[in-house]
Amino acid sequence: MNEKTPNLQAQAAMTEARSMARNRMHELAESTVGVESFPSFTKPARLRWESIPADIRQRLLSNVWCGHCRFETTITSFSGTIKGGDLLLVGKCAECHGDVARVIEGS
Template identity: 75%
Template sequence: MTVEALPNFTRPARQRWKTIPADIRQRLLANVWCVQCRHEVTITSFTGTIKGGSLLLEGKCAKCHGDVARVIESS
């Protein structure tokens, strides 16, 4: 997935996302906890913002379409 395909990222979130290697980005997107499914799922239709210095991805579960989120802390 290219950064250009992420129109719902804020500029700071997009810049942070670009610093993460592509293979790690794919692993992060495929390892999001869904409360409804009760296991890790892939996040879809997601947005990205910076909250409290961390990158926050919010989107939908690929299986049940419930709300999910992933926090990627800055190192």
């Protein structure tokens, strides 16, 4: 068999992986991948978040203090709500996966 030609087992695995990916594309497109996804945002929080320019949103997400790591990190898997007029993002540290939060003061 040619080294560049995958065996039948590898071909079957690749076919199955492609099929699974196609079936999950819609779900993955709506997942918590970055700034533009709002799986757990309240409507007021989503509106406030969308009013912030995209480059500023990215900076806010990548400038979160983790008390466990003791340094600046990126918040992942976050949700958003309005508390006391401020936007509160709650999620996980990209490094240790511990709980972190970011408050964005209201105007």
